[in-house]
Amino acid sequence: LLFDNCLSMKSQKPELQQKQWAPAQYNSTGVSQAVAPPPARHPAQNGQQTRAPVPPSQYNGPPGQLQLPQAYQSHPPPHPPQSHPPPHPPQSHPPQGFPPPHPPQSHPPSHPPQSHPPQGFPPPQPPQSHPPQGFPPQQPPQSHPPQGFPPPQPPQSHPPQGFPPPQAPQRHPPPPPTQGYPQQPQGYPAPSTANYQPNQLTQSSAQQPGIHQMSPPANIRSPQQQQRSLHPDQMPSAVHVLEDDLRRFQASASLSSSGTRHYESGPANIGRPPPLVTSVDRLIMTDCGSSLPTFMRPTLSSVPRTSDLLKSSGGLAMGLIVAPMMPATKSGSGGSVAIATSELGGSGGGGGEDSIVRCIRCRAYMSPYMAWLDGGRRFQCGFCGARTDTPQSYFAHLDQTGCRVDAAYRLELRLGSYELPAPGLEYRRGDRATFNESPPPGIVFAIDVSYRAVHSGLTALVCDHLRRRLPAFLPSETAPDGQTQISPRVGFLTYDRSVHFYNLSASLSQPQSLIVSDLEEPFAPLGAAISGGFLVDLSSSATLIDQLLESIPQQFAGTAVSDIILGPVVEATLDAFTSCGSVGKLVLLHTGLPTCESAPGKLLQRDNRKLLGTEKESSLLSPVGDYYEALAKRCSDSGLGVDLFVCTDAAYADVATLGQLPFITGGSLYKYASFRSDTHGNQLASDLELAVSNCLAFDCSMRIRTSAGISCSDIHGGFNIVGEGILEAGAFSSDRAVAVELRHDSKLADDDAEPVLAQCALLYTGLSGHRRVRVHNLALATTGQLADMYRSADVDATLNLLVKAALKLLLKKGPLEARSALVSPCVGILTAYRRHCVSAGSSMGQLILPETLKLLPVYVNAIVKSDAFQGADISTDDRSYLMYLCSMMDAVASNVYFYPRLMPVHHLPPSREADDESDSDEAQDGVGDGEESDSADLCELNLKQIRCSVDRLKQNGVYLLENGIVMFLWLGSKVSSTWLLSVFGVNSVANVRCDQTELPRLDTPASRLIRRLVDEIRLRRRRHLRLYIVRPGDKFESWFLNFLVEDRASDFSANGEGWGSSYVDFLLHVHKEIRSKLG
Template sequence: MCPYMQFIEGGRRFQCGFCSCVTEVPPHYFQHLDHTGKRVDCYDRPELSLGSYEFLATVDYCKNNKLPQPPAFIFLIDVSYNAVKSGMVNIVCQELKTLLDYLPRENPEMDSVVRVGFVTYNKVLHFYNVKSSLAQPQMLVVSDVSDMFVPLLDGFLVNVNESRLVIESLLDQIPEMFADTRETETVFGPVIQAGLEALKAADCAGKLFVFHTSLPIAEAPGKLKNREDKKLIGTDKEKSLFQPQVGFYNTLAKECVAQGCCVDLFLFPNQYVDVATLGVVPVSTGGSVYKYTYFQAQADKERFLNDLRRDVQKLVGFDAVMRVRTSTGIRATDFFGSFFMSNTTDVELAGLDCDKAITVEFKHDDKLSEETGALMQCAVLYTSCSGQRRLRVHNMAVNCCSQLADLYRNCETDTIINFFSKYAFRGVLSNPTKAVRDTLVNQCAQILACYRKNCASPSSAGQLILPECMKLLPVYLNCVLKSDVLLPGADVSLDDRAYLRQLISCMDVSESHVFFYPRLLPLTKLESGSLPMAVRDSEERLSKGGVYLLETGLHLFLWVGANVQQELLLNIFGTPSFSQIEPSMLLIPDWTEPSCVLPLSHMSLSSCLQLMVVKQEDRTELIFRHFLVEDKSASGGASYVDFLCHMHKEIRQLLS
């Protein structure tokens, strides 16, 4: 019997949620019931006693009725002039020699079964044979990028331990081979096609790690042109800047998902690269986009390597299909995140890892019972990093209420903001940003007006009354409205906006909370091993005699007041003088040490953040103040007080 079954026809038959097969319930099933009708083996079987559990799937749940092969990782490295000159190529090659010892594995004591392959590229692609029997790696060049193929099968995807000497020789040679290159043009579409074809030939799922630097203008499928036109911002044509430039990458993404080919993209741009287009395949396959603008080896190396190490080592599932089911009365109507959907029910993910959240919108369209509540089930069929086909099931029961007051009493503002931001950031693909902002304000006003009309005690119309659990909804909504995606400053690039839009789509609630309302921590009085209480994100909360740490989820700032105490300056910078402070003098780069002032491990970081030291009245303070979200922004965004007055006006208009 298939492991994922639902009772149908009065409990006499089972129907599978994935393959739709129907199975008769064996007569002996009912011999396991006690006098109350409860299974006597309830606590012996996880699916009967746990909210989350996992099955080892049978061959019926595998493609072509064959058990899957272990997955593969393919590293595709841009070796054009910009990539070599920035130091990226050398850093990647040196790091991979160590990092390949830490490929994901479910048993720490066992070797990883993940195989690896290597490709370098500029206008053409170079495949490498690293078969263990070779004395030296062999390069095979594919110059016809219009019809991509893999020139070798045996020796391309290999076991790391078996081919270690050949792999290390290759990684040492790559920087030397391209050290004197003058090739500035690159391709991109054929690079992903190459990895996809290699996985197809090996009949396995896997992940592509693409290290890329520039707009792909070389003649090839997926060729792009520079369309950075800031005159379109604020017009009805602005939405086109968030859409992919060509349809090629949408088609390619669909092919990748079908193979279980996840793509992670590491970008090192010095100018416009069209993230809106290049990010289509990573976002659609459940992958990630990392961006290091104006990459400098000395300044950005550690941040990049931390991201790369985490990305390579984390556990990942491949070739996944997720389906969400509910009890009568509610149904899943929309999904937000990094995935692909070919129909209205199946969420397809070539890759699935711990850094991605999927947001599901449920619609209430029938009667719900307060006694039984509402039931939700999420089932994910996937291939583990060890090559096993598995089925993971999550079940959840939620309470229902018939009174609006109870609903407002138990809502979660952070979750609402997470949903609103994803809804809005997807909306910019088809609507002007002003229309998206207006829609957000209207939705928020309707929620609060409904409470005022149906739940609040009678009071003066001039009084603003908010639900206890939603008192912070206006301040957080204002942060979303002032974000660089919906209201960019003059210095915000189109690539940055596209990058942020894609990034938010798969954030969980805690990550989006810090992103929209950064955490501002005063470091004036600290006790070792504990975090200070955060203060509100406003300039008036800053003291000239203080030092403040600001975390945005992407950036980390250390703001130093002009009148800071000498003792604190000595502890942090090793100097008693404010005028002598230099970012390079920071004495506490590793705040995870027990002896350090602040335990950074307590902060919600999924990637390494680069720390920027900001002195009061320095030029860099403008960047820091951009994240003081309760103040009026340079791009025209309202202060919290002004927006609260505007929201009150909107509510009164709805009630009049």
Template sequence: MCPYMQFIEGGRRFQCAFCSCVTEVPPHYFHYEFLATVDYCKNNKVPQPPAFIFMIDVSYNAVKSGMVGIVCQELKTLLDYLPRENPEVESNVRVGFVTYNKVLHFYNVKSTLAQPQMMVVSDVADMFVPLLDGFLVSVSESRVVIESLLDKIPEMFADTRETETVFAPVIQAGLDALKAADCAGKLFIFHTSLPIAEAPGKLKNREDKKLVGTDKEKSLFQPQVSFYGNLAKECVAQGCCVDLFLFPNQYVDVATLAVVPVSTGGSVYKYRYFQVRGRSASLNDLRRDVQKQMGFDAVMRVRTSTGIRATDFFGSFYMSNTTDVELAGLDCDKTVTVEFRHDDKLSEGDGGRSYRCCAVLYTSCNGQRRLRIHNMAVNCCAQLADLYRNCETDTIINFFTKYAYRSMLSSPTKTVRDSLVNQCAQILACYRKKTVPLILPECMKLLPVYLNCVLKSDVLHPAADTSLDDRAYLRQLVSAMDVAESHVFFYPRLLPLHKMDVETDTLPVAVRDSEERLSKGGLYLLETGLHLFLWVGANAQQELLQNVFGVPAFGQIDPQHGENQRETSLPVLDNPYSKKLRGIVESFRTQRPRYMKLLVVKQEDKLELIFKHFLVEDKNGCGGASYVDFLLSHTESVLVCVGVGGAYC
């Protein structure tokens, strides 16, 4: 089986373009995987196992914040948890280490050495890897030398006064190392500041809030220089995935720095005002990122039966043509959204179904070349009313958002917002025109409220304290979200915990995201997908406070957060309420690809302003419309199309 199959006989069967084998498509959905032959390997050679290269910023800001020490300490533990398919067998992933500021330091950690050796590359304009033997090594063979290195790095740079850093040469160095080793892999880059040192990819501070809301705003989301786009192309060709961990205290131009991670199927993690005391989020994200199963040097192709075709793709990847989605790295946290267009008659005799096939050719963490096939059969209908009854509003919003966020690179934000409203209005107007009832089907009633949430998002309607970097970060984050993630991101989950039944495993029924739904005597958990807030009403009962916080009075609750919103740790108490609440928090965290900090918010506390920002049905302090105001202000385009009783009331 190969990814170059063609559908035949009305879409029920597909045929390999090379070996001519024919496979029957089952009625609904299935997936399977094959080991690929050497014909599907790069240069007709069986691939080497991948490598992980850890590249740590050791400039003054990085050392002073404690980031260098924490990362080095954590990496010593994570050496035992490199990805592997068989937990009983050691990982085949090799590792290498680089530190950098204005120059790069490569480390020889060969097992025969008594201690690690540093090699410095100061000519960052003409980057090269100064050593091959001893740079990428097996952990089991070189553990003693590696641990010695990780212990020494914080000491070596403890007194540094170097404040300038490079960035593009760091990626180039990792790429060249993987090329020299003839393998795919991932770069883990831990970075703190805008790369202003004289080097390829040097950037300047272009944060200009005067451009927000103007036609020039789109330039702020475009990469500052073209160098990173070209570098990303080289990385994809080699199967070099880049994950970027940012620890900034000021503007770092995320829109530019994220180009290579996003294009290679990597991830960006951002921790503003990083503190050693509040490091849980960064460490948990790093642990998950290192351990998760991955595919490398992947190519994805989507094919369909007659009448349907794939026309557009959204996500973190690179495309050199219109059909092949190229991913230097592919993991469980990435979603590729595909737009299909119905532009021809469906095939006769297909049983009323349309077929889609997704084939992914990739290299596993063990170095095996594999082919994974996903097939899906979708029922077709001839009546528009049937289509509306079976559509999924969450999926529509996920697609519209990704389309809108990408449009921000070429269109003014106002144009993008208006386009979203018009698209929603067209959907509702089409239903009203083609069907007799004025009321929308149940699955579509929430479309206007979700649309308003998207329009009020910090990317399309930034809050006063939302930086350009935060907007760029959220924009690229949403581009790779699946439907469940984007749903809770735009419409957070609000649970009244004071109504929780500790005798069962069920969760309390969620309430609408509005301040009028909050009771002063209640306790509420709000999940956004990126944060968790525990809101405590001023009149909460003494028993409730005792069960959760171990204190009898509202005034005795210590939220434990300062100016930098440090995470709150719930006390471990021996009562059913405390156990279930902590279980819910951990359950929510396991459902999301990024660790969610828990912040306790006392009623009328200063942090309550941030909490209320996520009550998305209310008007926010930066001009974002409440749901009712949104409907009234778009009467002609939305409310009229919904019809009497069609809105979510």
């Protein structure tokens, strides 16, 4: 009987061979088309023909389709019977990143007969004798995981993102068998990006017609084996999407009279998503009536007209990312574009003759979207619709189009962003309105002088740096007269278990020390004369300041005080500012947990790392008590911001509680693990300069206004929220951003010509002490179509809002709820798109992604396995620190943190010697046609980013990875000796010192360019990124590999289903969930 069956199957083989199809070809709408079968050849030679994708602005059809392996299609195809050996030898090593196949059964079934897979699929693999190079041995799993996920791996601890690792690495990338190409399993087509479209992914070979209707045989391959046909190069690539976005906007930018191309943020681009955050720095941005995306970035550029339409999207967020003090950049050079200042005045809104013209009802500031009536005698508000009489001093006639004749000369009528002077008392907050004259803001440096601070070198380091560099980095502002430069006043105090004030009045011959030991009710001891003794002009008291900073390390060199305070320091400083009606910032340089018994704000040791990664971790990561929260709100009300530098050793400092001071007051937070002045000195000094120089706004009040039918429902990102869409802060650092959630109050008008308006007004005190208001206006289109919402979605703004909302949820309900708040919208958005925007004839085996959101899966997967959301192997303080940072980030910082920049740098500078000893293909992938100038910046060098995967690393290459917090320089084992000599002064990788945090200063072009590149990255991130030099097998390599977010996390099995999975695993999981929701 078995022999007869074999004969019968053998006779059917020619018929099966005649029914083979050619690979499917896709047109611009994503519909597959049958073509004539090509001549038989190896699957690696069958190049797929694709057409270029339509740009999003012109795209009307369905987006690119993601063809998943057969295991995830509705009908898995069976394997035809085998009558001859497979055409390719079996593979002894599984593909990199996948687990070995299950061991064979001890008694294999005698029937059905053996079969081989369809054409283009690899044959069944024999049992693996040893794991791939660089990975630990794996044990056969005891149970099968859910479909779409590989067997769980043994948990491995990994260091935090931004902190040194506690142990040796677990893996390192294997060297490629041939130079220039990563190792590929036999039987698979080699990856090729020549014809790759980032929004299209197809099967590696064609299917045979009719086979999918048959039942699968008993010996069908496991899902893990079938999953291997999905190669990472076939998935949407973040790198390709970012490059395509830049090219598209550069090609579509408006051509100015000077021949340069500008991106215009105005009526010309209303309803279209702005450039991605990675493209903004490379474009020349022009304000043409709507705020630049640097200041206000919407999640949807086309707002749905009803709340039901928004709900039907499955999770699309409607909101704004607002960074009002962010410095705008132009032409990729990183230079600042000054906000234009308007001298707008009049008697509108019921004010005096010199008040600002505003809407009489909603108090909105002037914008290009006000309608002028009655020949210019009245204007209609674009936000609430109220009509306000135009002040006589602000009146102007209208032209034939209904616009004011002076619109071209009034900045508030033609720009989306502008500033106004606000000298009236109505624009002062609190008790500051009682002072006739506003003094310049003050900056106070509070230096810890306890035993821990002195012996770690913190006290001496800070005093020495301030003495040498304070005049250089203290910011200044031009006075209203246009000639005088005004800088903030400065003050100094030290503390351990008491507070030491210093009188630095210019009339004294030497500094005077005043000690406050009353910790129950701390106060400023200088009384009414504090404005002349504690806060002083830097130039007038330069000699006394120099004497003080030189004497402090000597005075406390032999201290034995180990108990420290913190709350009384802030309270005493707050009393000093309120006594003279001044505003400003307090810079705290602190070393540990406040443990003084008699001081308010004492904290107890409550660290329990066993709770991290469990549902009880929210109690550990949440602030304890309400003292520091109430103190931070008092500081915000009084116009005092707080910057906190936590320079602790390995001891617990309760960053979750202390971090409320900068989080609510609008300051910045910095933390240095195991601080030592010799290792962290440069980093602390640089961060201190950036923190002081980047804060230009004090005593802030910000309000978000929206047009009728839309309102602000919530604000994420810190600060003191005092009302709907209203927040207050003692200061507003330039790198701080908030995420604003919007909601529908009523149905929007069906008129396409009536946009939705949003206005951010920030009232603040500048460095000169004068009040100003910075206004940002944004116009958005409305739509009644779900497809328009998807076309206008912005992935960067969406993820920033989702992350900040999820972090707030983590503290309330735990980590699983927070991660689900990220994954569920991802699945829901793609499900709704498949249900409502894709033709019914599309195959269920295709994962179809919207053009604007095709990076949503890779970004969400990187977020849920980041240390901010699941860092169970890091310290509690490190986890809290990362959570605070993510909550305060703008869209640029969050993008680079969750998907780090990985760039090959071994071809800097381009030279014949380097090209001769390195792979030429790598040169084309790594560096473009950049200039060879030693002073070139990132844009001039034209560095090419590569995907964050270990498969992209080559042993003859050098790669720079940065995520906005930390930076790595990874050296392959076969790096050119010429490159090593020019950068490190050694001829072997083994001789490179990996304990150094700065590159050697050599007089070579390569050394100058690499150091220039590192400095440029630190400047752009507005933070000193500590550099780690990594070699294969070093202790830092496992930490470095954790940032390759497209790979599987080392502790995958410890994270539950899906957490820590690779990009491939997560994409298959998302597709499985979509198919489940669609039935």
